[in-house]
Amino acid sequence: MPDTPRQLTLDLPVDPRFGPEDFLVGPSNEEAYARIEAWPDWPDRVLVLTGPAGSGKSHLAAIWAAQAGAPTVAAAEVAAAAVPRLAEAAALVIEDADRPAGRDEAALFHLLNLARERGTSLVITGAGPVEGWGIATPDLRSRLRLAPTVGIDPPDEALLRAVLVKLFVDRQLVVDTSVVDALALRIDRSLGRARDVVAALDREGLARSRRITRPLALATLAALDEPRGEEP
Structure with a gap:
């Protein structure tokens, strides 16, 4: 089966929002x-x-x-x-x-x-x-x-899920709850890691002209976790 055609995407950074309304409070x-x-x-x-x-x-x-x-x-x-x-x-x-x-x-x-x-x-x-x-x-x-x-401790699973949902919303990305559930169970409990993963999914979805599904999320996460070899 041929690879899905990829579009050229501009990697435009999304500035983190540091307002009080953007800080999600949890036990951590x-x-x-x-x-x-x-x-x-x-x-x-x-x-x-x-x-x-x-x-x-x-x-x-x-x-x-x-x-x-x-x-x-x-x-x-x-x-x-x-x-x-x-x-x-x-x-x-x-x-x-x-x-x-x-x-x-x-x-x-x-x-x-x-x-x-x-x-x-x-x-x-x-x-x-x-x-x-x-x-x-x-x-x-x-x-x-x-x-x-x-x-501040690493976020618990509930807070991590809430942060993932907010990051997707901030990028105007509509995803199924199964995507959030899969990511929350697999990524490090770090808000920085959550931001990196959502940014990667945003780029991947744009490049493939596809909505972000659970299989795409897992494939993207696996690619992010692959060790990079030494440059020759």
Whole structure:
């Protein structure tokens, strides 16, 4: 049987939606969501928000940033010269503080001190507990370990199904519930993975000029999971 003709598709990215209405709450993230919603009635000015990649940390931090009027900066961008300017903000998000590449620990420690002096609210994100961030500066490590911390766990199956449905709707894709059920049972419990799979299905459906069925979804997922060989 000949292969289904494929059309050339433009791989146009769909920007993730980071509005409050786009954040789906479930058992894995409800504590973190409640903590963010409680601002400014926090017991401390600093909140460390942790969770694995694709768990929704950046989304939740973006919700808080919009609510608090906070700029967002990557931890790798916090350099000594930038600290006085960053500390002038009434609120600030520092993303990916767990990543050692480009991280200036002295500048981060100085920023935390200045922020505390000036009453700046901080949300600091990172994957996993602070103890696993590989921070070499004892004072910075101690300051972060003492800060209130809330974690996001991988989504449970119900939340993952809801996220898949929303991702399909966001792309204006109509799929049968059997497609959502099949994917929810087979993909990693990661919101980032769900986004990647739905994007791949969108491309595949367009290329084949076919609606997304369960067989097409399973075939696409299998292709995504195939190990890629080394380039010659």
